[in-house]
Amino acid sequence: MGTVDVTKLLRTAPVRGFLLDITGVLYNSSEGSDGVTIQGSVDAVARLYKESRVRFLSNESTHTTEKVVAKLRRLGFTLEESDVITPAPVAADYLRQRELRPHLLLHPGVSSYFPTSSPDANCVLLGDAEHEFSFHNVNEAFRALMRMKKPLLVTLGQGKFYQRTDGPTIDVGAYAEALKYSSGCDHVVIGKPSAEYFQYAIDAIGVPATETVMIGDDLISDVGGAQRFGMRGIQVRTGKWRPEWEHHPTVSPDLIVNNLAAAVNSILDAQQQRGVQNHV
Amino acid sequence: MGTVDVTKLLRTAPVRGFLLDITGVLYNSSEGSDGVTIQGSVDAVARLYKESRVRFLSNESTHTTEKVVAKLRRLGFTLEESDVITPAPVAADYLRQRELRPHLLLHPGVSSYFPTSSPDANCVLLGDAEHEFSFHNVNEAFRALMRMKKPLLVTLGQGKFYQRTDGPTIDVGAYAEALKYSSGCDHVVIGKPSAEYFQYAIDAIGVPATETVMIGDDLISDVGGAQRFGMRGIQVRTGKWRPEWEHHPTVSPDLIVNNLAAAVNSILDAQQQRGVQNHV
Secondary structure: OOOOOOOOOOOOOOOOEEEEOOEOOOEEEEOOEEEEEOOOHHHHHHHHHHHOOEEEEOOOOOOOHHHHHHHHHHOOOOOOHHHEEOHHHHHHHHHHHOOOOEEEEOOHHHHHHOOOOOOOOOEEEEOOOHHHOOHHHHHHHHHHHHHOOOOEEEEEOOOOEEEEOOEEEEOHHHHHHHHHHHHOOEEEEEOOOOHHHHHHHHHHHOOOHHHEEEEEOOHHHHHHHHHHOOOEEEEEOOOOOOHHHHHOOOOOOOEEEOOHHHHHHHHHHHHHHOOOOOOO | OOOOOOHHHHOOOOOOEEEEOOEOOOEEEEOOEEEEEOOOHHHHHHHHHHHOOEEEEOOOOOOOHHHHHHHHHHOOOOOOHHHEEOHHHHHHHHHHHOOOOEEEEOOHHHHHHOOOOOOOOOEEEEOOOHHHOOHHHHHHHHHHHHHOOOOEEEEEOOOOEEEEOOEEEEOHHHHHHHHHHHHOOEEEEEOOOOHHHHHHHHHHHOOOHHHEEEEEOOHHHHHHHHHHOOOEEEEEOOOOOOHHHHHOOOOOOOEEEOOHHHHHHHHHHHHHHOOOOOOO
């Protein structure tokens, strides 16, 4: 793991809560299989459960939380389903609360959270639909927006791409931009980097934002989003991470580490040495 | 047709050249058939050929110029193939001159203009690929951009949508936005509203921009693009036209008419009455 200097990171406040992105941090995804665990992540998660507080904050919108957890368990992780936050069930609440009738363009893996598409839709709900992003389906979503008086697009995250074992893979944010450009719709994001979604996670973990770190592979959604919310953002050099991000013009992580294990062990070790309580 | 007041339009200079958009101005397109001629357009084109100068400036990127002309002839129009400008052959010249090796995502109808996709591509060429815009193909184009040192996207136009008889249909510009968002690539547009494309049309028609009008159904690509180039831009209330565009915050057409025939007849009649020569 090597030693990571966390002096600067810990200067402002101790870390008593860890929000972890899942894909690209715990494991790398792969089409048609469970993917590959990132080295040291299983032990890092186990250590967090023992010594601190942890929640999993994902923009995963291709599977139910239940399936995400089942996959992580098959990969060797021990974790509680109630500790995993994904955008689809949060979006389902959002739509219900506002009595929104969605036209859906989603991965079949999360359709169980939602009613069927409304013929009289007043919003389009877009997730990472993957192969459902056919020209026909994208055009139907566009037409649904064009029929609305005040076209509204709700998306499960706005990721640019994610890393699959066979290469970078275009994400829901691209299709959101496409629909916005052509329809001029308004856009609400349920997922990182939206403040509401980070608030949801902070409420769940029960640690103040100032004492919480977000660890992710996405510089914009994970690191930048967390920092804007008042958390510290840690970039891992796994998943979709790109070397050029380390000189990014607008987002500068509070810490850059080779992987999740390096971040977790360095922080917990340093706090132990200083006699700082890792728990709240 | 009614009378259209063209006094204001003709105040600056006579009109001696007409650039006509095709889809939504001459006819409305339809999937799987030739579409439907817009009332009065056949006679308007015939009158332009007799009394003035005319060229057809299209962003059509699903068929060769030859096929576009054949379709228009089946719909009743009389016109010369050499008077029709479409982006695909112009883009083929552009790529050759710059020795660009494209990864292609195009409608099969225009692939004959281009070599096959290069495995060592240094640009992505995107047209209105319609059903070829599958998730797989869009993602392959994205991955091609991500492999480039300086990712470059060349698109045949950047339309938001076009009107088909069965409804508005999302256009290449949406997919361009998607790829730009996810890859951070540079973007060159071959087609309206790019200045180079209007210059190409002005060279072809042989009339100064100040004495030329662009007649189109797209407020941004046709009307706004032409105006930025120093032409007058005329909006027709056919094709993709939308009522709300008549109070658009940034683009104000020099003339708004119900259809092509109204524009052509009003301008030519008015100039005849004033003894202004309609020809160059």
